Amino acid sequence: MKHPNLTIQAMFDPAQFATLGHALIETLVQHLEANLSGASKVLDWQDPASEDLHWQAPLPHRPTLDQNALFTKLESILKHNLAIHHPHNMGHQVSSPLPLAALCDMVAALTNQAMAVYEAGPSATMLERQVIRWLCALINEHTWGNAGGVLTSGGAQANLTALLVARQVTLSRHPKSHNIWREGATDALKLCILASEHAHYSISRAAGIMGMGTDSVIKVATNKQGQLGVNALIKAHQAYVKNGAIVMAVVANAGCTPSGSIDPLLSIGEYAQAHGLWFHVDGAHGASTLLSSLHRDRLKGISLADSVVWDGHKLMYMPAAISAVLFKEEQHSFAAFNQEASYLFQGESHQDETFNTSYRTLECTKRMMALKLWAAFSMYGIDGMGSLVDEAYVKAQLFAEKIKALPQFELLMWPETNIVCFRYLEVGLIPDLLNQHQSKIRQHIIQSGEFHLTQVDLHGLTWLRTTLMNPFTTAQDLDDLLKAVNDASQASLAN
Numbered sequence: 001m002k003h004p005n006l007t008i009q010a011m012f013d014p015a016q017f018a019t020l021g022h023a024l025i026e027t028l029v030q031h032l033e034a035n036l037s038g039a040s041k042v043l044d045w046q047d048p049a050s051e052d053l054h055w056q057a058p059l060p061h062r063p064t065l066d067q068n069a070l071f072t073k074l075e076s077i078l079k080h081n082l083a084i085h086h087p088h089n090m091g092h093q094v095s096s097p098l099p100l101a102a103l104c105d106m107v108a109a110l111t112n113q114a115m116a117v118y119e120a121g122p123s124a125t126m127l128e129r130q131v132i133r134w135l136c137a138l139i140n141e142h143t144w145g146n147a148g149g150v151l152t153s154g155g156a157q158a159n160l161t162a163l164l165v166a167r168q169v170t171l172s173r174h175p176k177s178h179n180i181w182r183e184g185a186t187d188a189l190k191l192c193i194l195a196s197e198h199a200h201y202s203i204s205r206a207a208g209i210m211g212m213g214t215d216s217v218i219k220v221a222t223n224k225q226g227q228l229g230v231n232a233l234i235k236a237h238q239a240y241v242k243n244g245a246i247v248m249a250v251v252a253n254a255g256c257t258p259s260g261s262i263d264p265l266l267s268i269g270e271y272a273q274a275h276g277l278w279f280h281v282d283g284a285h286g287a288s289t290l291l292s293s294l295h296r297d298r299l300k301g302i303s304l305a306d307s308v309v310w311d312g313h314k315l316m317y318m319p320a321a322i323s324a325v326l327f328k329e330e331q332h333s334f335a336a337f338n339q340e341a342s343y344l345f346q347g348e349s350h351q352d353e354t355f356n357t358s359y360r361t362l363e364c365t366k367r368m369m370a371l372k373l374w375a376a377f378s379m380y381g382i383d384g385m386g387s388l389v390d391e392a393y394v395k396a397q398l399f400a401e402k403i404k405a406l407p408q409f410e411l412l413m414w415p416e417t418n419i420v421c422f423r424y425l426e427v428g429l430i431p432d433l434l435n436q437h438q439s440k441i442r443q444h445i446i447q448s449g450e451f452h453l454t455q456v457d458l459h460g461l462t463w464l465r466t467t468l469m470n471p472f473t474t475a476q477d478l479d480d481l482l483k484a485v486n487d488a489s490q491a492s493l494a495n
């Protein structure tokens with residue numbers, strides 16, 4: 001170590017950790033308070049290309065910051081990030097995380113339990129198993145009695161894992177089956193996935209990764225409520241079977257990405273069961289509806305699924321990333337990756353590897369994700385966690401009512417979860433220009449830093465899209481957003 005004041009001992013010094021830690025908590029407390037009060041901008045918009053230049057610095061061979069300078073820099077980093085706890089943050093499906101969960105993530109970081117195998121994180125493994133049991137019990141305590149699964153870093157990866165299992169299991173039941181994991185795909189078998197046209201892009205990305213081609217995902221039409229049409233599904237199924245294709249999974253949404261719509265899980269599940277099809281529910285967004293005693297019936301039929309994906313960093317108010325991929329039959333979870341790696345796995349059978357979670361995940365090393373969810377469930381109970389979902393869903397209804405009451409706005413549909421899509425109907429604009437107008441409104445608003453919202457294209461129309469999941473967004477904030485949209489519309493026309 002060449003720098004005179006820096007020793008390896010100092011880098012790990014518990015006393016210095018305490019000093020830095022207390023100062024860090026103070027900074028974060030102030031940040032949280034400022035965010036929650038809505039005093040600052042929700043986004044301090046800067047052009048990314050000039051920001052990129054601003055950030056460039058030579059490789060720091062020697063220390064360039066002391067503690068004070070680090071905190072000054074940290075304050076600037078916090079200021080220039082999206083203010084996630086701000087009441088005007090209504091954009092992406094990302095939670096304003098529970099502070100308790102953020103603290104747990106610090107424990108995960110410091111203790112760095114690699115989790116690949118049991119011995120690299122004994123308590124971490126047990127916490128994960130407990131959280132998985134709780135999530136499965138929320139789906140159905142009885143019919144999901146043999147269920148199991150794993151935590152992964154994100155819903156996209158969880159969907160890939162579930163679809164790998166779906167393919168392996170479907171092919172193992174097929175007369176022309178072969179071990180696709182070992183032998184690879186052959187031209188003889190034409191596989192496809194039937195999914196809602198609103199399925200998240202991670203479904204077709206998974207098909208691409210799996211070598212099936214993204215065209216193998218057959219997009220089934222939805223109704224006006226954004227829900228997959230069962231008749232359209234049946235027709236697609238019959239047509240593809242007639243053409244000699246093997247349908248390896250039916251994918252339904254429990255909260256689709258564009259509009260939060262929930263597919264008719266019961267009818268789809270019954271159809272899938274009757275025809276021996278793997279039924280996957282992508283509940284990354286909306287599986288948390290199960291936490292709410294008021295709304296859980298909306299997911300009726302989810303227990304018919306063979307696999308379910310459920311994100312913690314959405315409506316379970318966890319910091320990213322924590323996702324669960326759950327299987328009704330735990331044994332299926334071993335089918336995703338038939339990996340041999342003697343330096344990690346020494347078991348004779350899958351069951352011997354039950355406690356070595358990386359046997360069933362794409363990740364080898366992964367973070368101790370379960371602690372934060374386990375702590376939140378334990379400290380707030382399902383009732384407490386469910387109240388967060390209730391709050392979000394009530395707010396979405398309220399916002400929809402406000403939009404419906406104003407003639408210059410069009411509501412896409414009554415929200416089924418907490419995503420509300422709408423557009424501003426500027427008189428006299430032809431359809432293409434009206435679409436562009438929505439984008440201009442959004443750009444104007446997010447660059448002003450007043451609100452954060454997103455947009456989505458559906459059937460040729462562009463919609464403004466809000467995800468109402470910040471418990472501190474008030475009715476007044478919603479009125480203010482509609483006014484901001486009005487004002488942005490006028491400003492965009494004037495430019």
Ligand SMILES: Cc1ncc(COP(=O)(O)O)c(C=O)c1O
Pocket residue numbers: 093153154155156157159200202253255256257282283284285311323
């Ligand atoms: C329905 C759905 N599935 C999957 C994903 C991907 O999840 P993640 O961002 O956690 O990878 C999303 C993300 O928003 C989603 O909305």
